[in-house]
Amino acid sequence: MQMPALTLQDYRRLAQERMERPVWDFFEGGAGEEHTLAANERAFDRVRLRPTVLRPAAGPDTTCKILGRTWAAPIGVAPMAFHTLAHPDGELATVRAAAARGLPVTVSTFAGRACEELAAAAAGAPLWLQLYCFRDRSVTRRLIERAERAGAEALVLTVDAPRLGRRLRDVRNDFRLPPHIVPANLDGGGFSSPAAHARAELDPSLDWSAVPWLRSVTSLPVLVKGVLTAPDALRAVEAGVDGIIVSNHGGRQLDGVPATLEALPEIAAAVRGACPVLIDGGIRRGRDVLACLALGADAALVGRPVLHGLAAGGEDGVGGVLDILLEELQDAMTLTGTRSLADILPDLVRTGEPW
Ligand SMILES: Cc1cc2nc3c(=O)[nH]c(=O)nc-3n(C[C@H](O)[C@H](O)[C@H](O)COP(=O)(O)O)c2cc1C
Numbered sequence: 001m002q003m004p005a006l007t008l009q010d011y012r013r014l015a016q017e018r019m020e021r022p023v024w025d026f027f028e029g030g031a032g033e034e035h036t037l038a039a040n041e042r043a044f045d046r047v048r049l050r051p052t053v054l055r056p057a058a059g060p061d062t063t064c065k066i067l068g069r070t071w072a073a074p075i076g077v078a079p080m081a082f083h084t085l086a087h088p089d090g091e092l093a094t095v096r097a098a099a100a101r102g103l104p105v106t107v108s109t110f111a112g113r114a115c116e117e118l119a120a121a122a123a124g125a126p127l128w129l130q131l132y133c134f135r136d137r138s139v140t141r142r143l144i145e146r147a148e149r150a151g152a153e154a155l156v157l158t159v160d161a162p163r164l165g166r167r168l169r170d171v172r173n174d175f176r177l178p179p180h181i182v183p184a185n186l187d188g189g190g191f192s193s194p195a196a197h198a199r200a201e202l203d204p205s206l207d208w209s210a211v212p213w214l215r216s217v218t219s220l221p222v223l224v225k226g227v228l229t230a231p232d233a234l235r236a237v238e239a240g241v242d243g244i245i246v247s248n249h250g251g252r253q254l255d256g257v258p259a260t261l262e263a264l265p266e267i268a269a270a271v272r273g274a275c276p277v278l279i280d281g282g283i284r285r286g287r288d289v290l291a292c293l294a295l296g297a298d299a300a301l302v303g304r305p306v307l308h309g310l311a312a313g314g315e316d317g318v319g320g321v322l323d324i325l326l327e328e329l330q331d332a333m334t335l336t337g338t339r340s341l342a343d344i345l346p347d348l349v350r351t352g353e354p355w
């Protein structure tokens with residue numbers, strides 16, 4: 001009998017057993033020598049939690065409010081292309097699993113399932129759309145209109161990808177999507193090589209004027225994803241964004257940029273509550289979420305582990321991954337004497353040597 005998966009690492013192993021090597025490499029890989037990719041996870045190994053004892057915190061309140069909506073916990077699913085590569089149900093399974101737990105999903109521009117069916121599956125849980133800006137802005141505008149009509153609640157503009165990073169695993173594998181894997185919310189073709197398609201179609205000249213442009217075509221809140229420094233965070237606030245996602249794209253863009261957990265404190269200090277600050281990259285345990293909040297984030301988004309759950313068991317697998325994170329977060333809150341997210345203050349963490 002197979003042992004049940006108890007950690008996100010268990011799900012990672014289960015997924016690897018099931019996936020073909022080039023697809024695994026596309027999911028897992030990062031840019032260049034993958035130093036930043038590794039640093040994202042390693043940064044959490046330097047965190048030391050400082051519990052407060054004899055402050056009963058059983059059944060801690062994990063709920064949080066982001067952009068006026070209550071999330072069951074400060075945990076969401078980061079946008080990732082082509083969940084259909086991991087499981088035929090793709091994003092439908094992901095959204096169902098997250099929504100059943102009161103958690104939000106950000107759907108990628110390159111989602112493999114239609115945003116209308118995803119919005120229906122979200123059944124009232126928040127659903128956001130991630131945007132890549134195309135050279136042909138009418139493509140982006142049509143995508144926004146479609147998602148808005150379907151019920152998407154916010155737009156997440158990815159700002160760290162004027163060109164796609166050098167993902168050497170994909171280059172070596174000459175990675176191609178199988179013909180049946182296509183972005184369900186985009187028209188046209190030429191999608192088989194994600195790298196070549198991105199190079200040809202995404203707008204390399206995107207600048208801050210994208211934010212007022214988005215405002216002119218939609219009334220949805222706009223977040224920017226991919227900010228790593230305080231000056232850029234301040235520019236984002238000046239541009240009037242509704243939220244900032246501290247992200248290095250899971251180490252897939254520029255190798256050599258810092259781990260997101262390292263970048264977070266200066267950004268949170270600069271933003272000073274002007275808008276929500278979210279983070280993604282390397283979050284693999286419930287207590288990692290606690291560390292993100294202590295260092296200034298309002299919520300944390302999880303990427304690859306969701307694809308691992310999906311590959312291992314479809315909707316149930318994603319549910320399993322999210323349940324582990326939720327239970328580990330409750331565990332960490334109870335054992336640190338943290339009754340609600342308001343109790344999570346910078347003093348909860350110190351930095352030490354990696355475990
Ligand atoms: C397979 C894969 C596809 C991704 N696709 C997108 C995408 O379409 N748009 C985007 O903004 N970020 C994309 N990302 C980056 C994630 O949103 C996120 O920043 C990153 O995966 C978080 O790190 P983690 O995987 O360590 O949790 C992708 C990441 C992976 C692993």
Ligand SMILES: CC(C)CC(=O)C(=O)O
Nearest residue numbers: 081110164194198249252
């Ligand atoms: C299809 C790609 C542009 C999406 C992706 O792999 C990424 O954004 O990391």
